[in-house]
Amino acid sequence: MTLNPSAFPTASPYAQGLERNAANFVPLTPLRFLDRTADVYPQRLAIVHGSLRQTWAQTRERCYRLASALVRMGVRTGDTVSIIAPNTPAMLEAHFGIPLSGAVLNAINCRLDAEGVAFILRHGESRVLLVDREFAPLVQRALANVAQPPRVIDINDLEAPDGPAIGETDYESLLAGGDPAFAGVWPTDEWTPIALNYTSGTTGDPKGVVPSHRGTYLMSLMQMTDWALPRAPTYLWTLPMFHANGWCFTWAITAAAGTHVCLRKVTAANIFRAIAEQGVTHFCAAPIVMGGIANTPPAERQALPRRVRVLTAGSPPPAAVLEAVGAMGFEVDHVFGITEISGTAVSCAWQDAWDDAPAGERARLQARQGVRAAVLEGLMVADPETLKPVRGDGSDAGEMLIRGNIVMMGYLKNPDATAKAFAGGWFHTGDVAVVHPDGYLQITDRSKDVIISGGENISSVEVEDVLHRHPGVLHAAVVAQPDDKWGEVPCAFVERKGSADLLDEAELIAFCRDRLAHFKCPRRVVFTELPKTATGKIQKFRLREMAGSREAITRLAEPAGGK
Numbered sequence: 001m002t003l004n005p006s007a008f009p010t011a012s013p014y015a016q017g018l019e020r021n022a023a024n025f026v027p028l029t030p031l032r033f034l035d036r037t038a039d040v041y042p043q044r045l046a047i048v049h050g051s052l053r054q055t056w057a058q059t060r061e062r063c064y065r066l067a068s069a070l071v072r073m074g075v076r077t078g079d080t081v082s083i084i085a086p087n088t089p090a091m092l093e094a095h096f097g098i099p100l101s102g103a104v105l106n107a108i109n110c111r112l113d114a115e116g117v118a119f120i121l122r123h124g125e126s127r128v129l130l131v132d133r134e135f136a137p138l139v140q141r142a143l144a145n146v147a148q149p150p151r152v153i154d155i156n157d158l159e160a161p162d163g164p165a166i167g168e169t170d171y172e173s174l175l176a177g178g179d180p181a182f183a184g185v186w187p188t189d190e191w192t193p194i195a196l197n198y199t200s201g202t203t204g205d206p207k208g209v210v211p212s213h214r215g216t217y218l219m220s221l222m223q224m225t226d227w228a229l230p231r232a233p234t235y236l237w238t239l240p241m242f243h244a245n246g247w248c249f250t251w252a253i254t255a256a257a258g259t260h261v262c263l264r265k266v267t268a269a270n271i272f273r274a275i276a277e278q279g280v281t282h283f284c285a286a287p288i289v290m291g292g293i294a295n296t297p298p299a300e301r302q303a304l305p306r307r308v309r310v311l312t313a314g315s316p317p318p319a320a321v322l323e324a325v326g327a328m329g330f331e332v333d334h335v336f337g338i339t340e341i342s343g344t345a346v347s348c349a350w351q352d353a354w355d356d357a358p359a360g361e362r363a364r365l366q367a368r369q370g371v372r373a374a375v376l377e378g379l380m381v382a383d384p385e386t387l388k389p390v391r392g393d394g395s396d397a398g399e400m401l402i403r404g405n406i407v408m409m410g411y412l413k414n415p416d417a418t419a420k421a422f423a424g425g426w427f428h429t430g431d432v433a434v435v436h437p438d439g440y441l442q443i444t445d446r447s448k449d450v451i452i453s454g455g456e457n458i459s460s461v462e463v464e465d466v467l468h469r470h471p472g473v474l475h476a477a478v479v480a481q482p483d484d485k486w487g488e489v490p491c492a493f494v495e496r497k498g499s500a501d502l503l504d505e506a507e508l509i510a511f512c513r514d515r516l517a518h519f520k521c522p523r524r525v526v527f528t529e530l531p532k533t534a535t536g537k538i539q540k541f542r543l544r545e546m547a548g549s550r551e552a553i554t555r556l557a558e559p560a561g562g563k
Helices: 032-040 056-072 089-100 114-123 133-143 171-176 213-226 249-255 268-278 287-294 319-327 352-356 359-366 415-421 460-467 505-513 540-547 550-557
Strands: 045-049 052-055 080-084 104-107 126-132 151-155 197-199 207-210 234-237 259-262 282-285 308-312 330-338 343-347 378-382 398-403 427-435 441-446 450-453 456-459 473-483 487-496 524-527
Touching: 032 056, 032 249, 045 056, 045 089, 052 056, 056 089, 056 171, 080 089, 080 114, 080 133, 089 104, 089 126, 089 249, 089 259, 114 126, 114 133, 126 133, 133 151, 151 171, 213 249, 213 343, 234 268, 249 259, 259 268, 268 287, 282 287, 287 308, 287 319, 287 487, 319 330, 319 359, 352 359, 378 427, 415 427, 450 473, 450 487, 456 460, 460 473, 460 487, 460 505, 473 540, 487 540, 505 524, 524 540
Parallel strands: 045 259, 080 104, 080 126, 126 151, 234 259, 234 282, 282 308, 308 330, 487 524
Antiparallel strands: 045 052, 197 207, 330 343, 378 398, 398 427, 427 441, 450 456, 473 487
């Protein structure tokens, strides 16, 4: 990138002689946070995992060994290197070591089924795959459907259950062959990919979201400033690192010289234990995790020894859950994020006037998505075609649109979807929202019909496609149904074929479980004639009413003549 002199009038004294050079311009990347923290705090605790304690000096050496070893394997700049693992030291190290080799980091959702993993490996053209041994059987099934499979490395995590060895070597042996003095392959342009993150979107085939070094650097700083991270926080990993790179907290906590406390199995009891034993001060959590905390049996609860701050996003958390968790002593901030912006750039910024409001009212206000963070350049709710902003009356609905440097570069190998997402110079989130008189926005619907279950996106179209494969199904439609534990779960409405009168709910659910990741399968099947328009389009809003979805509840509660 070069300075464009034409941006200044030729008579301006700033028009010449102020070009970028090595002294005043270095491409932005979150990878440099590692060196700074290891230089300044080499003996500070970087990672806690079971019995493992690892300093920042040790973590830096391991990350550079990983980068060096990958280059020695033949990985080149722009190659894709994948990893399937839960929140472990290897997953955190991969967030530095893989990009430091010049490769693009592809952290794969370990909850996917084999078909989903295989698609990502094929589409992303993965060259190397690091696999936690718990997920070796899943990867074996996936690789059977990859014509040009990546080279496989086994990760023998100390907390992992037994699993087969399927790789050509293991992770520790790989690192042992790396050079700790390796200089790293640094980006020469900040507008280059650092990661490849897949999101379901609205179709069965996921889209590959490509964030840049620049965007993730800015999002990392945004997380530090918008959440006001203190120096050296102790951060508990309940949010999956494979989910938009852990909302960039993989890099942000490193920049803050904090301690990463890895949590392989997320339960309320394990969270309380980590808070008590490891000095946890911060963590991020999907609403399902918040619900688990709120419903923890008294025998498993522990009084908080200190203030613990929680960032929650995903499907809107119930106000009752926010109120219950707040009463336990947690300080909760509600934010909005999406994979395409690498994190949570919209937050329900607290107002001092809310301090004196009743607890229920505070929870209601807090459940809104909120306002843009300081580092986000543009946020509005508008007509997606005309880009005319909605009225700020809490009822006039439009699409949430975002603009700024944290927005993805685009979708890999999908120019049509990229162009559609960026229509009119804004990123179209697909979420329908309203703006309240105080300027805070609130999501009221999802135009893409994505179901968010336990923080994971489920494409209704993908589930419908599987249902339609059953010989007894004539028509099928899937919508969200509220669930106390998961927030939302899929609910299927099915019209049987004339000869399939004996088809029942259990058979269809079992059929789906054989073909989909289990969290994507319907929890309920309703056999009925599907409501349709005159042109044959299924009226999903009526199905949502039947399923008791939040959108329908909102709509039914509106006064006559409401929007």
